[in-house]
Amino acid sequence: MTKTYALVGTGGRARMFYEAILGPHRDQSRLVALCDTNAARMDFTNRVISWELGGTAVPTYKAADFANMIAETRPDVVIVTSIDRTHHQYIIAAMELGCDVITEKPMTTDPEKCQAILDAVARTGRDLRVTFNYRYAPHNSALRELIAEGAIGKVTSVHFEWLLDTRHGADYFRRWHRDKRNSGGLMVHKSTHHFDLVNFWLGSQPDTVFGMGDLKFYGRANAEERGVFTPYTRTTGVAAAKDDPFAIDLTDNPVQKGLYWDAEAEDGYQRDQNVFGDGISIEDTMNVIVRYRNKAVMTYSLYAYAPWEGFNVAINGTGGRLELTVHENSYINAGAGSDTEGAAKGVELYHFPLHGEPRVVPVRHGEGGHGGGDKIMLEEIFGNATPRPGYGANHRDGALSILTGIAANKSFATGMPVDVNTLVRF
Numbered sequence: 001m002t003k004t005y006a007l008v009g010t011g012g013r014a015r016m017f018y019e020a021i022l023g024p025h026r027d028q029s030r031l032v033a034l035c036d037t038n039a040a041r042m043d044f045t046n047r048v049i050s051w052e053l054g055g056t057a058v059p060t061y062k063a064a065d066f067a068n069m070i071a072e073t074r075p076d077v078v079i080v081t082s083i084d085r086t087h088h089q090y091i092i093a094a095m096e097l098g099c100d101v102i103t104e105k106p107m108t109t110d111p112e113k114c115q116a117i118l119d120a121v122a123r124t125g126r127d128l129r130v131t132f133n134y135r136y137a138p139h140n141s142a143l144r145e146l147i148a149e150g151a152i153g154k155v156t157s158v159h160f161e162w163l164l165d166t167r168h169g170a171d172y173f174r175r176w177h178r179d180k181r182n183s184g185g186l187m188v189h190k191s192t193h194h195f196d197l198v199n200f201w202l203g204s205q206p207d208t209v210f211g212m213g214d215l216k217f218y219g220r221a222n223a224e225e226r227g228v229f230t231p232y233t234r235t236t237g238v239a240a241a242k243d244d245p246f247a248i249d250l251t252d253n254p255v256q257k258g259l260y261w262d263a264e265a266e267d268g269y270q271r272d273q274n275v276f277g278d279g280i281s282i283e284d285t286m287n288v289i290v291r292y293r294n295k296a297v298m299t300y301s302l303y304a305y306a307p308w309e310g311f312n313v314a315i316n317g318t319g320g321r322l323e324l325t326v327h328e329n330s331y332i333n334a335g336a337g338s339d340t341e342g343a344a345k346g347v348e349l350y351h352f353p354l355h356g357e358p359r360v361v362p363v364r365h366g367e368g369g370h371g372g373g374d375k376i377m378l379e380e381i382f383g384n385a386t387p388r389p390g391y392g393a394n395h396r397d398g399a400l401s402i403l404t405g406i407a408a409n410k411s412f413a414t415g416m417p418v419d420v421n422t423l424v425r426f
Contacts, residue, residue, distance in 0.1 A: 003382075006033040006075035006099075008066070008090045009082030010045040011259060012333040013104050016374060017079050018045070022055040025382035032073040035061045035090075036082075040263035047258070066090065070097045077102055083176055084183045088113040095126035102129045102381065106192040107398030109184035111406060111423040114399050118424060121395045129381070130398035132196045135391050136380075137371030138364045139347045143315070143324055144201050146361065151351055153319025155202055158298040162194055162311045167330040169284070169304030170246050173218040173275040174235075178282055180409075185282040187213065187405035187412075191302055194311075195290075196393065196401035201315070204294040205400045209407035210417040211288035217305040218284050223276035236261065236272045246275050248332065288408045310346075321352040326371065344371040399424060 005021060007014055021029040031049070034042045039062065046057040061069040070078075078094035080087050080103040088108045094101050107130050108114050121128055134140055147155060164172075164186075172190070176182045183189040199205055216222060223229040232238045235247035250261040250272050260271035273279075284304040291297050310327040327346035349361040368375045379385040380392065393401075407418035 002028060002030050003076045004030050004032045004074070005077050005079055006035065006069055006073060007031065007079045007081065008035040008063075009080060009086075009104075010034055010036045010038075010041045011081065012255075013081040014045065014079075015048070016369070016378070017081065017102075018049065019053065020378040020382050022049060022053045025378070028384060029382045031055070031058055032075050033059050033061060033069050035063060035066055035069055037063045038263050038266050038269075040266050041259055044258035044262065066093060067097065070094065070099065075099055080104060084109050084189055085113075085181060088117050091117055091128060092120040095120050095124040095128070098126075100127040100129075102131060103398070105130055105132060105196075105398070106184065106188050106402045106405070107395070108402065109182075109188050109406075111403075114402060114406075115424045118395060118399060118426065128395040128398070130393040130395070130401070131377065131381075132193065132200075132393040132397070132401070133370040133373035133377045134193050134197055135200050135393065136373035136376040136388075137344065139324060139326060139344065139349060139371060140197060140201075140373070142349060142361060142363050143313075143322060146322055146351065147201055147315065147317075148203075151320065151353075152315065152317030152322055153354075155294070155296045155315055155317045157296060157316045158198060158202075158300075159314045160194060160198065160298060160300045160311070161313070162191070162300075162302045163306035163308060164190070164302070164304040165306050165309040165330050166246065167332060168309055169306065170218070170275050171332050172282070172304060173280055173284070174246075174248070174273045175271050176269070178273065178280045180281040183282065184402070184405060185213075185409060186302060186304065187211075187283070187286060187288075187408045188402055191286075191300075191405050191408075192401045194300065194302070195404040196397065198290075198292075198298055199397070199400055200390075202292060202294060202296055204292040204296065206290050206404045206407070206420045207293050208291040208417050208419055209288060209404055209411055211286065211408035211411045213283035213286035213408070213412045215280060215283055216285045217303075218275045219280045220276060220278050228276065230274060230276055232274055233277050234270050234272050235274060241274075248272050283412070286408070286412075288404075288411075290404055318354075320354045320356075323350045323352070324348070328371070343367075343369055347371075396426065399426070 042060040049055040235241040241247040288300040309330040352358045
């Protein structure tokens with residue numbers, strides 16, 4: 001039976017979904033409508049659908065006409081890839097209008113919106129899936145399986161370090177994510193991936209969070225202190241920005257030009273803001289300690305100006321230690337396909353038994369975006385793949401992943417540890 005989908009939010013994140021629907025899963029899935037605040041962006045997406053992907057342009061609806069879209073096109077599922085702070089609006093409205101929902105991470109950005117989503121799921125009985133593609137990456141799956149089979153006994157502690165380089169990391173500081181009201185900061189927008197992985201690996205959930213975070217590299221004050229401040233507010237077409245390694249020119253990339261430069265006149269959104277300018281309210285350097293319900297403790301760090309892209313994780317237990325290092329391709333989200341977005345280019349997984357010889361654990365190389373997780377997840381969502389037990393993330397998983405970041409943000413502000421159990425009611 002063919003399922004029908006409507007897509008809300010046609011920016012860079014959307015293509016992974018409609019490309020899957022119109023490509024390898026066209027026999028099982030059908031796109032019936034697009035919804036966005038910007039008509040020019042939807043028109044560009046329809047051109048991609050018809051000119052590049054061999055599909056048929058679908059009806060478009062402005063955000064205010066969301067309910068009309070549901071009534072007229074009757075989708076089975078609504079896919080939400082809008083700006084983070086609006087996720088809850090479309091998730092709740094879709095469920096109340098009788099649709100199941102697939103949402104990009106993070107599920108939402110604060111406790112109040114999270115509670116509203118949890119209440120709506122309970123009230124409507126609809127399904128909500130959060131697309132945690134990193135769960136499906138072969139190296140992350142292998143780590144989970146080793147822990148589950150008791151390779152290191154009972155897990156006692158985790159050290160997790162994520163590095164965003166000056167190509168990918170900088171990109172969060174030139175677009176809407178730079179305003180914490182939109183994204184919840186990197187603790188919510190980006191780290192939700194990582195906090196979900198730890199929940200997934202450990203089979204547990206966060207209990208207490210303490211953290212410190214600051215803006216130490218990007219932003220005007222930091223640039224002035226280092227003597228590298230550049231006076232322009234944006235970088236496209238600015239002669240002084242031509243040799244700036246942190247600048248992008250939206251007209252150099254046809255997808256960014258179509259999605260953002262050509263659509264700017266309609267809503268004023270600038271995708272190429274100066275990463276060393278004013279108006280940045282998110283952190284770029286963050287350190288967090290998390291105690292889990294199973295008594296394991298994690299030390300976590302994220303910084304967004306690293307010389308390489310990827311992560312290191314070490315998991316200690318009563319029977320040994322696991323170490324995973326992943327080097328990823330750096331990228332700027334241009335909405336031009338997901339084959340290289342977060343693709344793993346180097347993976348090392350080691351098992352150190354407490355008594356015994358250490359060994360290298362062979363891991364299948366995952367092809368495509370997010371360490372190979374995108375393809376596997378999309379086959380499960382849109383195709384005929386049999387769901388892997390415990391891999392598909394629901395509303396509870398979505399909430400538990402963001403609550404760590406939300407608690408960290410609260411701790412940043414107060415200097416105090418935060419009891420995660422006080423943030424929402426399940």
